[in-house]
Amino acid sequence: MFTDIDLDSGVPVYAQIENNIQFAIASGILKPGDRLPSVRELSESINVNPNTVAKSYRDLEVRGYLYTRRGMGVFVNKGIEAKCREDSRRQIIARLHEVIGEAKAAGLSADEVNEIVAKSLRVEGPPYGPTPAEVLQLARPRRAAK
Amino acid sequence: MFTDIDLDSGVPVYAQIENNIQFAIASGILKPGDRLPSVRELSESINVNPNTVAKSYRDLEVRGYLYTRRGMGVFVNKGIEAKCREDSRRQIIARLHEVIGEAKAAGLSADEVNEIVAKSLRVEGPPYGPTPAEVLQLARPRRAAK
Amino acid sequence: MFTDIDLDSGVPVYAQIENNIQFAIASGILKPGDRLPSVRELSESINVNPNTVAKSYRDLEVRGYLYTRRGMGVFVNKGIEAKCREDSRRQIIARLHEVIGEAKAAGLSADEVNEIVAKSLRVEGPPYGPTPAEVLQLARPRRAAK
Amino acid sequence: MFTDIDLDSGVPVYAQIENNIQFAIASGILKPGDRLPSVRELSESINVNPNTVAKSYRDLEVRGYLYTRRGMGVFVNKGIEAKCREDSRRQIIARLHEVIGEAKAAGLSADEVNEIVAKSLRVEGPPYGPTPAEVLQLARPRRAAK
DNA sequence: GTGGTCTAGACCACC
DNA sequence: GTGGTCTAGACCACG
Secondary structure, three states, X not given: OOOOOOOOOOOOHHHHHHHHHHHHHHOOOOOOOOEOOOHHHHHHHOOOOHHHHHHHHHHHHHOOOEEEEOOOEEEEOOOOHHHHHHHHHHHHXXXXXXXXXXXXXXXXXXXXXXXXXXXXXXXXXXXXXXXXXXXXXXXXXXXXXX | OOOOOOOOOOOOHHHHHHHHHHHHHHOOOOOOOOEOOOHHHHXXXXXXXXXXXXHHHHHHHHOOOEEEEOOOEEEEOOOOHXXXXXXXXHHHHHHHHHHHHHHHXXXXXXXXXXXXXXXXXXXXXXXXXXXXXXXXXXXXXXXXXX | OOOOOOOOOOOOXXXXXXXXXXXXXXXXXXXXXXXXXXXXXXXXXXXXXXXHHHHHHHHHHHOOOEEEEOOOEEEEOOOOHHHHHHHHHHHHHHHXXXXXXXXXXXXXXXXXXHHHHHHHHHOOOOOOOOOHHHHHOXXXXXXXXX | OOOOOOOOOOOOHHHHHHHHHHHHHHOOOOOOOOEOOOHHXXXXXXXXXXXXXXXXXXXXXXXXXXXXXXXXXXXXXOOOXXXXXXXXHHHHHHHHHHHHHHHHHOOOOHHHHHHHHHHHHHOOOOOOOOOHHHHHHOXXXXXXXX
16 A cells, blocks of 8 residues: 555645555455554655654544554554445545535536536446555555655 | 635635636626726625735636736636636536546445435535525625725 | 643643643633634744644644634634533543542552542642633743753 | 553553552562562563563662562562552552642532542442452462473 | 654745 | 644654
8 A cells, every 4th residue: 555645646645644544444455453554664665754654643543543552553443444434435425415516506417417427437447446456565665866 | 795705614715715706707797897896895895814815816817717907906807708617617527527536446336426426416506505696796796986 | 821831741742732721711711712822922932842832733623622724823612611621520530530449459448538638628729720810821931941 | 360451551561560560569469579470471471572571670670679689580579568558658649639639720629529539439349450359360479480 | 663742944825 | 924734853651
């Protein structure tokens, strides 16, 4: 995972990391009890400051996905898989409703919206974005220009 | 007037103002050549910092919707109506594609997506706030003295 | 407030700041809607790094006490006073139970505990710790040796 | 044996171990001259990092409870029983005063405090975990072969 | 080795 | 001016 951190995407890096982890849990790549890469480890492998990674871990701990054992590392919480999937779903459904609301406000007809949606659903093959395989290979270090 | 500026929505205030104006142009409430309310006027009427309104006007000028005549005010550009509608459409379509991409990535099936979309289309009125008509009252050009 | 930040107390500085604010809200010194001192302002007045203050503010936002308006500042949430008092109470009651549990485990008798408690309740005058007046004078700047 | 080490309690593991031993000495389960389990033995039996156990022993040695004989092991100091009980008492009394001070600062009345204390004293057994007897099984000195 | 706290200072978006 | 993000690097507690 974490092969797709984009420093220039506008999305905060810590949020991208959180999304990656959330996705990994939701799809079973990270299982309850699994230990996450250490802050330093991950920060080096994705070329990001340790504080940034730590912030992601802390956020996810607050949100109930992870827990920390001082001196031992950060772990995936038990019984969180379903909640995690639910959260993803809810977030996306909310955004969908929002965008469609805007579409209507902008004067697009239901037919137009349906057509766009249908087209969007047809495009792109893999049902899950990056394949689990890709996701799994832990952070090929990429040492961009310093 | 501009009753739908929400300071706590997370959406930047200047962007909300821009959207209102863009929509007003697209739907003919603001016509080419119309003068917009002055920065001070608008900022007072919607209780927003003048700098914020000024930024919105500047942005829209850069994007080709408005032009400024020093000492006279800010006006709606000619021949911009169609472009304006097009821009709205394109933006929204892009966002739709994006969200649906994410939905697929999160594991939602095409059927689920279609169902959500259908439900959202069925709902009456915009999901967050006043009707477009209300929204645009403010945008009505005013040739008030000064 | 914030006259009593102790850098060497072992209690994290950000937690001390949070406690101060929580106390100020609970006791009505900070009222719903009030704006807090800006991060930079407060960080200078108590000689602490802005990041530390920012962390306190963010924590309290997550906990529901504060909300942020970008570019405007950080404010006390509405309808939080009671919750705030409740939280304080609950925390302290929990700690009391804990300590008394330990006292019993260490072999202190109920009588002994009661005596200690009675003594502790008798000591010290002001019912509220620092007087509201003290608390209010916003952070006399103290520039300790650098 | 040492069934009450809770890795997730927030209380440092080394402190939990120290408390267990201190309590064992105070209550006569460990007598002056008794040999403690070796670091490795204890660390295995309670599933804790040997460094952590070693730190506990070191701390208790500094505090005068234990002494080390190179090659022989770690032993309970003579004439330490009373001191040990005293220390426990003093620590707990200090904490009680502290918490009650906070309770007053938070606005709890003396009556409320007394009520909470009474309730807490009424409860059977320690509030968090096994009975003292259980706790100390492990602490039973073992003269196992080296 | 692990994470947690704090500092210093840069850059950005927003108002 | 406001807060938010990120970096760099120090020091500490814990295992």
